[in-house]
Amino acid sequence: MSVIAWTAVAVFTVAYVLIATEKINRVAVALGGASIMLALGATDAEHAFFSEEAGIDWNVIFLLLGMMLIVGVLKQTGLFEYVAIWSAKKARGRPFPVMVILIVVTAVVSAALDNVTTVLLIAPVTLLVCDRLGVPPVPFLIAEVLASNIGGAATLVGDPPNIIIASRSGLGFNDFLAVLAPFVLVVLVVLLLLSRIMFRSAFRHDPQRAARVMALRERDAIRDPRLVALSLAVLAAVLVAFVLHTVLHLEPSVVALLGGLLLLALSRLDPTEIAQEVEWPTLIFFAGLFVMVGGLVETGVIDQLAHAATSAVQGQLWPATMLMLWASAGLSAIVDNIPYVATMSPxxxxxxxxxxxxxxxxVLWWALAIGADLGGNATAVGASANVVVLGIADRAGHRITFWQFTRYGLIVTVITVALAVPYLWLRFFAL
Structure with missing residues (x-):
């Protein structure tokens, strides 16, 4: 490799370590690394901004932006709080049924929306319900974040790594539904069974406190019924368009952006206020990361790694699949799965x-997706949703330590990733 190639590898490695250790804000690291790549000549403006293979993936950026706009409007309606209170009342205040409903709701919503946004909205209400029930909220929060990462794996838009994989592989929304959704349903059932065992000490039923929960009025959470109906209609239309995008000849990124802008226009809300709900740092982080990976592509580093991997595999697809699955799960447990998938996709x-x-x-794409999505459950820093929930819990006075989360997350990760082995074999090799 050339001197520039080795320098690009060094820049990327340092940036990756800084992102993983969180010593410096990851947005600053991504932008700094991208700037250095441009300054070194590892890539240039034409490739960084306009190349499909070695530049910023605008399909990913605009898909996330569109969904964030929709969520920003939904957040103003109180719908998420309504669902959480409704769930607690349906369970009649009994702790384990409450957890079951919250896990299922979190997983389903995470499949349709970004899992980080889902836990950000549901976790505060979970704290309220647990306080009313008199049960420790930490098991409920951990179970929810595990469910969010599992549910997010089911669809193209549920987890950022899936969006990157879809863009790089050409796989569509329907492909993710057909391959991953059935597997996720099985994994979700396994999570419910594991939660009953792992968190059994938290399921103390207090009839008096349960009665107080039953007294909560979920309707009081809805702040704008008209906007709820409008938001759900637009979201449903967007999801239908995702499914039919091959017929409509519209990319998911275009569908999401059109849906977000349409809902913003019809909502009569202040656009500035909704824009503040968009996770701009996340979008900027993606842009910087794509430029850094593009530097590795342009200098030939990715190509050499791919040739080395191809030679090592030598046509043995099943061993390659297992290596991809378990390596992705292991690495995603240590570092955020977003930069990992962005690097591995080429x-x-x-x-x-x-x-x-x-x-x-x-099958290699699906092994990468399953490993990265489920591997994020293993540790407290494996996925962005994990970090968000730990922060919410800490601010509420219920600190979740790294090892407290990991001792549960690691069990769930090993079991759920192990389930992927027979599933991938049956789906792509045996049948």
Missing amino acids: IVAELVQAEGGVDKAQ
């Missing part, structure tokens, strides 16, 4: 191409 694309691009070779 390599997986080369591996699939080396296999002739046959349908069976697509």
Whole structure:
């Protein structure tokens, strides 16, 4: 490799370590790394901003932006609080049924919306319900964040790594539904069974406190009924368009952005206020990360790694699939799965191409997605949703330590990733 290539590797490695350790704000690291790549000549403006293979993936950026606008409007309606209170009342204040409903609601919502946003909205209400029930909120919060990462794996838009994989692989919304959604349903049932065992000491039923929960009026949470109906209608239309995007000839990014802008226009809300709900740092982080990865592509680093991986695999697709699955789960447990998937996507694309691009070779993309999405559950820093929930709990006076989260998350991760082994075998090799 050339001197510039080695320098690009060094810049990327340092940036990756800083992102993983969180010693410096990850947005600053991504922008700093991108700037250095441009200054070194590892990439240039034309490739960074306009190249499909080595530049900012605008499909990812605008898909996230559109969904964030929709969520920003939904947040103003009180709908999420309504669902949480409704769930507690349906369970009649009994702790384990409450957890079951919250887990299912969190997983389903995370499949349709970003999992970080889901836990950000549901966690505060969970604290309220647990306080009324007189049960410790930490098990409920941990279970919810595990459910959010599992539910987010089911669809293209549920978890940022899936968005990156879809953009790089050409897989569509329906592909994710067909391959990952059935598996996620099984994993969700397993999570419910594990939660009953792992958190059994938290399920203390207090009839008096349960009665107080039953006295809560979920309707009081709805601040604008008209906007609720409008938001749900637009969200439903967006999800239908995702499913039919091959017929409509509209990319998911275009659908999401059109839906977000339409809802913003019809909502009569202050656009400035909604814009403040958009996670701009996340979007900027993605942009910087894409430029850094593009520097590795342009200097030939990714190509050499792909050739090395192809030679090591030598056409053995099943061993390659298992290596991809478990390595992705292990690495995503240590570092955020977003930069990991962004880095691995070009390599997986080369591996699939080396296999002739046959349908069976697509299993590598699914191994990457499952490993990265479920591996994020293993530790407190494995996924952005984990960090958000720990912060909410800490501010509420219920500190969740790194190892407290990890001792539960690691069990769930090992079992759920292990379930992917027979699933991938049956889906792509046996049948």
